[in-house]
Amino acid sequence: MFTTRFLDLPPLLSAAGTVHLPGSKSISNRVLLLAGLSAGTTVIHDLLASDDTRVMLDALRGLGCDVQPRGETLHVTGLGGRLKTHDAKLFLGNAGTAMRPLTAALAVLAATQSGRFDLSGVPRMHERPIGDLVEALRQLGCGIDYLGNDGFPPLRLLPGTARLNTDKAIRVRGDVSSQFLTALLLALPLAAEQQAITIEVEGELISKPYVEITLNLLARFGIEVVREGWQRFTIARGSAYRSPGDIHVEGDASSASYFIALGAIAATETPIRIVGVGSDSIQGDIRFVEAARAMGAQVSSGPGWLEVQRGKFPLKAITLDCNHIPDAAMTLAVMALYAIGTTRLDNIASWRVKETDRIAAMAAELRKLGATVVEGADFIEVTPPTQWRPAAIDTYDDHRIAMCFSLAAFNGLAAPANAAVPVRILDPQCVGKTFPDYFETLFARVSTTPQDIPIITVDGPTASGKGTLASAVAKSLGYHFLDSGAVYRATALAAMRASVRADDEQRLAQLAANLDLHFDADTICLGGQDVTETLRLEEVGALASKVSAWPLVRAALRTLQVSFHRVPGLVADGRDMGTVIFPGAQFKVFLTASAATRAERRYRQLISKGISANIDSLRAELEARDARDQTRSVSPLKPAVDAMLLDNSALSVEASVEAVLKAWEQRRPFKET
Ligand code: DC
Numbered sequence: 297m298f299t300t301r302f303l304d305l306p307p308l309l310s311a312a313g314t315v316h317l318p319g320s321k322s323i324s325n326r327v328l329l330l331a332g333l334s335a336g337t338t339v340i341h342d343l344l345a346s347d348d349t350r351v352m353l354d355a356l357r358g359l360g361c362d363v364q365p366r367g368e369t370l371h372v373t374g375l376g377g378r379l380k381t382h383d384a385k386l387f388l389g390n391a392g393t394a395m396r397p398l399t400a401a402l403a404v405l406a407a408t409q410s411g412r413f414d415l416s417g418v419p420r421m422h423e424r425p426i427g428d429l430v431e432a433l434r435q436l437g438c439g440i441d442y443l444g445n446d447g448f449p450p451l452r453l454l455p456g457t458a459r460l461n462t463d464k465a466i467r468v469r470g471d472v473s474s475q476f477l478t479a480l481l482l483a484l485p486l487a488a489e490q491q492a493i494t495i496e497v498e499g500e501l502i503s504k505p506y507v508e509i510t511l512n513l514l515a516r517f518g519i520e521v522v523r524e525g526w527q528r529f530t531i532a533r534g535s536a537y538r539s540p541g542d543i544h545v546e547g548d549a550s551s552a553s554y555f556i557a558l559g560a561i562a563a564t565e566t567p568i569r570i571v572g573v574g575s576d577s578i579q580g581d582i583r584f585v586e587a588a589r590a591m592g593a594q595v596s597s598g599p600g601w602l603e604v605q606r607g608k609f610p611l612k613a614i615t616l617d618c619n620h621i622p623d624a625a626m627t628l629a630v631m632a633l634y635a636i637g638t639t640r641l642d643n644i645a646s647w648r649v650k651e652t653d654r655i656a657a658m659a660a661e662l663r664k665l666g667a668t669v670v671e672g673a674d675f676i677e678v679t680p681p682t683q684w685r686p687a688a689i690d691t692y693d694d695h696r697i698a699m700c701f702s703l704a705a706f707n708g709l710a711a712p713a714n715a716a717v718p719v720r721i722l723d724p725q726c727v728g729k730t731f732p733d734y735f736e737t738l739f740a741r742v743s744t745t746p747q748d749i750p751i752i753t754v755d756g757p758t759a760s761g762k763g764t765l766a767s768a769v770a771k772s773l774g775y776h777f778l779d780s781g782a783v784y785r786a787t788a789l790a791a792m793r794a795s796v797r798a799d800d801e802q803r804l805a806q807l808a809a810n811l812d813l814h815f816d817a818d819t820i821c822l823g824g825q826d827v828t829e830t831l832r833l834e835e836v837g838a839l840a841s842k843v844s845a846w847p848l849v850r851a852a853l854r855t856l857q858v859s860f861h862r863v864p865g866l867v868a869d870g871r872d873m874g875t876v877i878f879p880g881a882q883f884k885v886f887l888t889a890s891a892a893t894r895a896e897r898r899y900r901q902l903i904s905k906g907i908s909a910n911i912d913s914l915r916a917e918l919e920a921r922d923a924r925d926q927t928r929s930v931s932p933l934k935p936a937v938d939a940m941l942l943d944n945s946a947l948s949v950e951a952s953v954e955a956v957l958k959a960w961e962q963r964r965p966f967k968e969t
Pocket of ligand 1: 560758759781782784785837838841842845846869870872873909921925
């Protein structure tokens with residue numbers, strides 16, 4: 297219900313640590329398709345788990361491949377070139393690496409084995425060209441209908457001429473997307489049993505390194521392709537996919553670009569270590585390293601790893617033909633914000649037909665930050681801002697825009713020095729296409745001054761609904777969440793288990809200082825045991841109220857609570873969040889509801905869990921606990937002087953959350969959301 301519509305990155309200052317990259321998208325989807333077409337079982341290691349691989353996997357399952365996760369690996373048993381399902385409708389999201397090769401493979405299989413397949417995707421996929429590939433497949437004799445606009449998905453693949461026309465070379469354009477050639481190379485071994493097949497590329501082939509990945513992986517699946525320059529490719533007669541048994545997927549070199557840039561901009565003390573790609577990578581985007589070096593990064597590498605540290609800073613502006621690194625080049629456009637002078641990226645026309653029109657999108661978003669941008673049909677020029685502006689970055693359902701613009705949060709390091717501003721990334725979950733936990737990975741490796749990391753506190757009496765409110769606000773904002781009541785409840789539970797008396801302040805404080813307490817997504821573990829439900833018991837709450845009155849206990853739990861204050865921000869709920877633990881919080885809420893309302897809510901909560909309850913005694917207990925919390929000598933429950941008072945007796949949870957988010961937004965510097 298409460299999704300993260302935007303993520304505000306505080307101004308960031310430095311970076312350090314080790315990053316384990318997720319698997320390469322390009323390799324993952326090619327390997328999946330090849331495994332799906334091969335006979336036998338392929339055991340895939342380190343496969344990328346993301347939106348784009350999920351749609352490919354769903355498609356393979358839809359076609360009758362057996363797909364079994366086993367531990368850290370995925371076992372895929374392929375079709376061996378024979379259709380199991382002759383009729384399927386496949387939805388391929390926005391994954392070009394699924395749409396193009398599946399179109400080619402299924403067109404050939406439909407033609408030769410009487411299949412009928414509909415391939416569709418999200419609206420943007422229906423705007424991404426596929427006509428050149430369809431033309432090439434029609435030359436072969438494949439039957440393909442456009443179900444929407446000519447030249448674009450959705451498509452219907454139909455039975456065609458049973459014997460494909462492989463005598464002549466198949467011609468395909470290479471200057472719009474190299475994925476058309478890749479699709480043919482991956483699929484045509486299906487038709488090369490009797491005769492060699494030649495593919496001829498028309499026009500200058502772009503993104504050649506991606507075709508190299510294709511050739512490399514075909515070789516691992518037993519398919520030899522003879523390449524003459526970048527114009528002619530011949531698949532040998534008698535070709536048949538042979539599973540290599542086990543295959544490892546490298547880390548994604550395009551994803552590495554964000555951390556290479558991070559090192560170049562912000563790794564001032566120790567290098568950022570990147571594990572998963574290195575000097576032995578088969579991915580073209582590894583050459584991003586050369587571009588980063590040219591801008592000033594210090595990079596060392598070995599097989600499967602890179603280390604990147606700041607070298608020259610501010611960075612050096614460059615002019616670069618980026619045809620060989622089209623995806624990673626977007627990261628250069630953001631690095632340009634930290635350079636002296638104007639950076640020009642040439643030969644990037646393919647940006648216009650990717651997840652979005654990336655030239656237009658990058659230009660628009662860089663300008664929001666204050667940069668001067670010139671864009672042309674196939675280039676972009678970026679001059680850094682003289683004055684950075686806090687900006688809400690639109691991401692156009694394009695994972696790379698979300699990831700590369702996160703690097704703009706280091707603007708406090710840019711020259712000329714000016715006030716550091718936060719950066720808002722809209723629809724941040726679009727990173728799920730290739731790097732679902734990108735932001736968590738980034739946040740765990742960056743630091744900044746604590747005052748710059750926002751805190752929202754939600755204090756209030758028991759059963760006021762502050763936990764529900766605070767956790768929903770945290771989820772909406774993508775911030776960390778501290779349920780400080782759980783910390784006191786855990787202390788109470790630990791005391792019950794160790795038979796420590798409620799008046800033994802010393803021993804209680806000792807227990808509190810040594811709590812083995814872990815918060816993980818929606819569960820709380822104490823001493824390795826899930827205690828999420830147990831902590832909510834009335835008797836635990838009642839003891840927590842007593843235990844929490846002791847000054848030594850409160851002091852012992854302070855460090856643990858403060859440790860939740862991390863990038864990108866924190867929402868903390870409790871009794872003294874705004875007054876004692878986080879007195880400098882940017883926004884404080886004091887939530888109340890009448891005792892009658894609170895007793896009724898607690899009553900309904902208990903009944904729904906099948907626990908019998910009496911509303912009058914619940915109310916009496918609530919009021920007793922309020923009195924104890926309000927009158928204790930340390931950290932009594934009271935609103936912070938600067939807190940927003942919110943009585944939610946007559947408000948739904950959604951309405952309370954909206955009220956808090958609206959008030960928070962008024963304190964933010966962003967104009968649009
Ligand atoms: O919010 P809760 O009901 O889970 O809290 C349990 C008890 O812990 C509550 O009676 C008072 C105490 N508490 C506290 O003293 N300070 C906090 N910040 C949070 C809870």
